Amino acid sequence: MEQMLNMLPPEMQVLMKQMSLKDFPQNPTSKSYKGHNFIPMFSPEVAEYAYDKMSVKEGDVYIVSYPKTGTNWTYEIIRQMLYRDPMSEELSKRIPLQLGVIEMEPCEKFALLDKLPLQRRIMGSHLPAELVNVDRITKANAKIVYVYRNPKDQIVSWLKFASKLPVVNEEPMKSMLNSGWDKYFEHVVAGDFPMNMKPGQWYPDHILGWYKHRDNKNVHFACFEEMKQDLPREIKKLADFLDVSLSNDEVDKITEACTFANMKKNIATDGSNRSKILDINMRKGEVGGWKNYFTVAQSERVDTLFKEKLAETDIRFTY
Template structure:
C-alpha cells in the first residue's frame, strides 16, 4: 500500500486500525505494528534472514532511537558523493517494513537498514562478510527518545494494553522488559557485542551517537573510509553540517526531502522522529529513584560486558 496516496479520512482509519492492534511477537521479540508483520511475523522475518544479499550491499543496524535517520542520511550523502538531501527516507529501505522484493531492482550499492536483532539479520550478509554499520547510543537517552516516539507512532502505541502510558509507567515497563521492542535494548546490544567478540560478524563499522554529536566531521571521515569513498575535506564538513540535527529536521519538515509521511500519521501531526537530538536529555526525565533503578539495571545487564556509554557531553 502506498501510504502517500491515502486521503485524510483513509489515513485516520489506518491510524485507528494500527492503534487498536496488538504488537506482533517473534522469537521472543516484540515488534512495532508494521503491516508486513501484523498477520503473523514468521514469514517476513524468515524472508529477512534468507535475504539474497549482494557483496555491494551495506546494512545499517541499530536499536530504535539510536540515530538511525541521522546516520542513514549521512551515509547516503557519502555514497552519492555530494551534500544534497536525498528524496528517500530510511523507512523505504527498512527490512521489516517493506516487501523485500522492492529491493531487487535497486542499483548497487544498496543501502538497507533494520532494527532486528543480530540473529535475525540476513545470514548471507553476515557469512560473506559484507559491510555493516552498527550504531549505539546511551540507553538512558534511548529510553526517553523511545517513550516520546511511542506516544505518537500508531505502530508503537497500543490502546488495549495502555502502552506506552505515562513516563513513570514506561520506564518501569522498560526495566522489566515487558514490551521488549526487538528483544529490548540490553539483549540487542549484548548480542552484537558477543558477535563481534567471537568473530561471528567481521566487517562491521561501529558508530556511537555521542561521538557523532561531539565530532561529526571526524565521524563522517571514518564512515567514508569504511565505505572506500574519497571525499574532500570541504565535502565532509558540508555533509556533517547538512546532517546536523537542526538542519536535517528542518529539511524533513519543510519538504526538502519529499513529503513528510511521519507527520501525516503522527498522533500530534508532527514528525516524531526528530525531537531534540541531544545528549543528556534523560536528566530532564529520570527522577532520582528512577535513575537509581536504571543504574542497578545497567550493573546487572552489563556486568560481563565491555560496553561503555557516554551519558553527558
C-alpha cells in the first residue's frame, strides 16, 4: 500500500490520507441541483463537476443504484473480479468511500482518481440517469451496472440505515424518520425524502430513468434477488459484460468471498475507515424482511404503485 501511495504526487498522498480519516459529515444538509433534492451528505456541486468534467477511461465501471438496493455487494463482487493481483487488491480495499462515490465531496478527488495506479476504476453513484453523463461514459467504452432490488425490502433497509446516520438529527429527515413506521411509509411513497430525485419522485422513477438505457450495450441491469438466488450464475453474467475472463475456480472463490457472512467478517477485521462505513451500510442482506413491517394494505399499495409506474418495462420483483 505504501509503495503505491508513494507513486502519487505529494499533494495527492495528503488528500488520500485526509479522506481515509473522514467519517460521514456531522452536520449534513440537503441541497438541490436541477430541481433534484439531494440526499444529505451528497454534494450537488460535485455531481455537476462530475457531469461536465470528470474524466472517463475505457474499462471504467460505474455501479449505479437507488440507495439500499445492493450497491456495496455488487461493488465487492466487481472489485474481486477486476483486482486480482496483490497490489491492486490491497489498494482497492484502502480506497476511501468518498473517493469511490461520484457525488461525494471533494471535487479534488477526481484528480486523485486519475493518478491511482489502477488499470480499471470502479465508481458508485445513487444519481438518477438525468444527472449522469451516460453518453460520455458509454462512448468511452466504460461500463454501467444498474442494480435494483424489490422495493419493499429497500424501504425497510433505508429506514434502518438512515436512522444510524447524522441525518436523523437534521430536518426534514429527523421528523420523517422518527415519527413511526406508518408515517415514514407515507413519506416514502409520497416522494418526500431528499433522495437525489425531484419532489414527488422516488424509487420507481429512478428505475424508469435508468431503464431508458436498458438497450445500451454498455449498460447491464443486475437484480439483487437474482444474485441471492444464484450468485455464480450472476457473477458469470457480470464477467461477460465487463469483458473479464474467469475460470470456474475463480467464480467459486468470488462467490465464497462475497457471501454476506464473509463480507461482514472481512469488514470487522479490516480496520479501515471505509470498512467502518460499510459496516453501517451492510445490515442483513435478506429477501423478505419487509413482511415484519408492512401491513397488507401497505404491501398492496406498493404493488399497485410499481405496477402502474413500470407497466411498460420488463422489471419484475421477487419478494
